[in-house]
Amino acid sequence: MNFEELFKSISPRELPDNVFTLVGKDLAVLTAGKADHYNSMISSGGGLGMLFAKPSTWCILQASRYTLELIQQENTYTLSYFPDEYKQQMLFLGSKSGRDSEKMKEARLTPFQTPAGGMTFTEARLIMECQLTAITTPQPDDFRAQEAKDYINEVYKDPNEYRKFVFGEITHVWVKK
Ligand SMILES: Cc1cc2nc3c(=O)[nH]c(=O)nc-3n(C[C@H](O)[C@H](O)[C@H](O)COP(=O)(O)O)c2cc1C
Numbered sequence: 001m002n003f004e005e006l007f008k009s010i011s012p013r014e015l016p017d018n019v020f021t022l023v024g025k026d027l028a029v030l031t032a033g034k035a036d037h038y039n040s041m042i043s044s045g046g047g048l049g050m051l052f053a054k055p056s057t058w059c060i061l062q063a064s065r066y067t068l069e070l071i072q073q074e075n076t077y078t079l080s081y082f083p084d085e086y087k088q089q090m091l092f093l094g095s096k097s098g099r100d101s102e103k104m105k106e107a108r109l110t111p112f113q114t115p116a117g118g119m120t121f122t123e124a125r126l127i128m129e130c131q132l133t134a135i136t137t138p139q140p141d142d143f144r145a146q147e148a149k150d151y152i153n154e155v156y157k158d159p160n161e162y163r164k165f166v167f168g169e170i171t172h173v174w175v176k177k
Pocket of ligand 1: 027039040041042043044045060061062064065066067068091093094095096097098099
């Protein structure tokens with residue numbers, strides 16, 4: 001089947017899911033790269049909203065993530081959401097880094113290229129493709145809440161653990177037909 005036979009393009013405003021379920025409860029598979037080399041990880045925080053008048057997503061990624069490296073190379077990425085039956089396959093993508101493993105070959109999911117060139121999987125039920133807008137590194141003094149300050153101070157002991165806030169414009173949304 002080709003992409004358009006499996007997925008229907010919708011506008012971000014037609015998103016059928018509750019935002020706090022998508023971000024707070026569901027797992028997102030973040031994928032960057034091209035068909036010949038791509039990598040995925042699980043991302044569980046972040047959000048959806050408007051940035052510079054564009055529908056956008058934001059994720060909080062540890063600086064060492066290999067997927068982040070590919071996002072910076074390509075400037076595009078996808079966020080894919082799956083039916084619950086694929087939970088084990090999703091968690092596998094969050095269990096080890098693709099930087100030093102053959103994780104993507106071992107993942108029991110079927111890679112699929114979107115018409116815009118991003119990588120996702122045929123098993124996904126919802127896909128958001130994003131164009132990288134900004135990557136920022138929050139500083140401890142940016143935070144007012146003590147809990148957030150303590151957390152940032154703790155993770156900033158090691159540069160590899162720095163949290164990057166990754167913002168992307170949503171360029172396409174597809175749902176399973
Ligand atoms: C449930 C779950 C949620 C996760 N959420 C995040 C997240 O929001 N940000 C992050 O940097 N890592 C998160 N991770 C960890 C990465 O998915 C994991 O380290 C992954 O192996 C990184 O892969 P990569 O180095 O191949 O990109 C999460 C892992 C799990 C299991």
